[in-house]
Amino acid sequence: MYVLGVWDGHDSGAALIGDKGIVFAANEERFTKRKLEIEFPYNSIRAALAHEGIKPSDVEHVAFTTTEFTKTLERVFPPMKEQYYQFRRRKMLKPAFENARHNLKYGLTGIGILPMCGSISKSIVAKRLRGMGFANPKIHIVEHHAAHAACAAFTSPFKRSLVITLDGLGDGLSGSISTFENGKLERQIAIPARHSLGIMFEQVTNIVGMRELEDEGKVMAMADYSYPFKYEDNKLKDLFKIDGTKISAKYSAVKQFARLQKIAWQIPREQFAYMAQQLLEDALVKFVGGAVDRYSIGDVVLAGGLFSNVKANMKIRMLDGIRHWYVFPHMGDGGMALGAALHAKYVLDGTNSYDFGAYLGDGYSTEQTEHALKKEAGISCQRESTAEQASHASELISNGNYVFWFQGRMEYGPRALGDRSILAPADSEAVKDRLNLYVKRREWYQPFAPSMLDSEAEHMLEFDGKGHDKFMTMSYMVKNSHRKNAASVMHVDGSARPQMVGRENPMYEGLLRHLKKRTGIGIVLNTSFNIHGMPIVMSPADAVDTMRKTKTKYMFINGLFVTNKDGA
Numbered sequence: 001m002y003v004l005g006v007w008d009g010h011d012s013g014a015a016l017i018g019d020k021g022i023v024f025a026a027n028e029e030r031f032t033k034r035k036l037e038i039e040f041p042y043n044s045i046r047a048a049l050a051h052e053g054i055k056p057s058d059v060e061h062v063a064f065t066t067t068e069f070t071k072t073l074e075r076v077f078p079p080m081k082e083q084y085y086q087f088r089r090r091k092m093l094k095p096a097f098e099n100a101r102h103n104l105k106y107g108l109t110g111i112g113i114l115p116m117c118g119s120i121s122k123s124i125v126a127k128r129l130r131g132m133g134f135a136n137p138k139i140h141i142v143e144h145h146a147a148h149a150a151c152a153a154f155t156s157p158f159k160r161s162l163v164i165t166l167d168g169l170g171d172g173l174s175g176s177i178s179t180f181e182n183g184k185l186e187r188q189i190a191i192p193a194r195h196s197l198g199i200m201f202e203q204v205t206n207i208v209g210m211r212e213l214e215d216e217g218k219v220m221a222m223a224d225y226s227y228p229f230k231y232e233d234n235k236l237k238d239l240f241k242i243d244g245t246k247i248s249a250k251y252s253a254v255k256q257f258a259r260l261q262k263i264a265w266q267i268p269r270e271q272f273a274y275m276a277q278q279l280l281e282d283a284l285v286k287f288v289g290g291a292v293d294r295y296s297i298g299d300v301v302l303a304g305g306l307f308s309n310v311k312a313n314m315k316i317r318m319l320d321g322i323r324h325w326y327v328f329p330h331m332g333d334g335g336m337a338l339g340a341a342l343h344a345k346y347v348l349d350g351t352n353s354y355d356f357g358a359y360l361g362d363g364y365s366t367e368q369t370e371h372a373l374k375k376e377a378g379i380s381c382q383r384e385s386t387a388e389q390a391s392h393a394s395e396l397i398s399n400g401n402y403v404f405w406f407q408g409r410m411e412y413g414p415r416a417l418g419d420r421s422i423l424a425p426a427d428s429e430a431v432k433d434r435l436n437l438y439v440k441r442r443e444w445y446q447p448f449a450p451s452m453l454d455s456e457a458e459h460m461l462e463f464d465g466k467g468h469d470k471f472m473t474m475s476y477m478v479k480n481s482h483r484k485n486a487a488s489v490m491h492v493d494g495s496a497r498p499q500m501v502g503r504e505n506p507m508y509e510g511l512l513r514h515l516k517k518r519t520g521i522g523i524v525l526n527t528s529f530n531i532h533g534m535p536i537v538m539s540p541a542d543a544v545d546t547m548r549k550t551k552t553k554y555m556f557i558n559g560l561f562v563t564n565k566d567g568a
């Protein structure tokens, strides 16, 4: 039996579950080259079927999610969605009545699900699928936060867990608490959209001049460049009240937007960002702490866009009541396709546990890669074994170079985890600055993150053993004794967002082992293989294109060592 998950909203994509488990998942942006694509995921669906070698008519079940009023309206009038995409990404000049547009958005999104929304959405999705050759599959609608919860509960290593979802909003809710025990996922509490911490943070992102639904991580990073405030002096502190598992927003989203603009007008933006981050951390710690106390379950699993905030996640991890934690790596709406499929399969046959890894996209053989690169002028390729690639890359990195590293199947989610990565020394500020300015073209305050051998975590980090982070979802403080070794992968406050690498990626682990032999420590700077503002590369052709645009000299790709004669 195959269940195909489809997500046709922000960061659209597809996921395929077969009898053996999750067989494929990818987001549409990687195909269309438009970051956080919003179009129906035709390319992702085709790639999922091609990966498994099946036809549309072989798929008996399709699941999709989110049938609230605005999402349904966008399905009926796709140009509306494109307009908002251009507006949100600031691809147009600032329009007149910008505030009115935002207020319209916040007014409409709060409406939630109305009668007929489900059946209208379903008929539109069915029509698109028929156009692709699907033969009348059974179509399942999965509620937005049920899809987030399914991702967290069914891919975590725990048989019993407390499942918490928080985001901007979806299907009229901004969060939920569920219990997962004895194979049953049961919702206990729903947080209405009106009380959305996610919308607050989205509005702050917009007000400091960044792109909502995209640059929230930059707000978090910028916050650390403010001088610290006591919480009593935080001008945003009254916006939310947390009482146990109850979240109350003082204002509606429309009024809150106006209030935030007034406050922001008076203070520098890094201080405003600090206040928002402090408010968020305080609220999340109280809320998650309240949930753990109420349900007495110490293994906590998290999903929803708010849990992309690695600094807030660190504060949550430090709660005494938390025994173990897990954050679903594609925590935002980009993970909705998989969430829909997981939930539908659970309802169909009770499947509630998966051996989850992030390497779920397409891969390319050495021959396919050679074929894609052979006509490229100025590019030379030399075959190397897996062991040679790991050793050679570690040699170049330890000599102060950065390299492109493209191996195996593409990662699902926002992070490069050693299959579509740019790697550099973890202790070189000079290489970090070069990467930031000339390759990634990012703002100066955005930190890079490390990958390290699993076994290094306890030596380098204030590591408590509550979870091994394979997916870069959590910050840790770097121990004072190791800050010199992590100079280019640490934030200004001494924290880092590590990937702890083990047998789930043997080739990458091999590279880190070689680095440890050469330098005494198994750590590397790992940033996603893309130019800032573009999606992570998908294919060898994308990789070589990025190599040219960034004048990069060295690339290790699927058993080939590639050099660019124009590389610096």
Ligand SMILES: [Fe+2]
Residues within 6 Å of the ligand: 144, 148, 167, 168, 169, 170, 304, 305, 332, 333
């Ligand atoms: Fe969401």
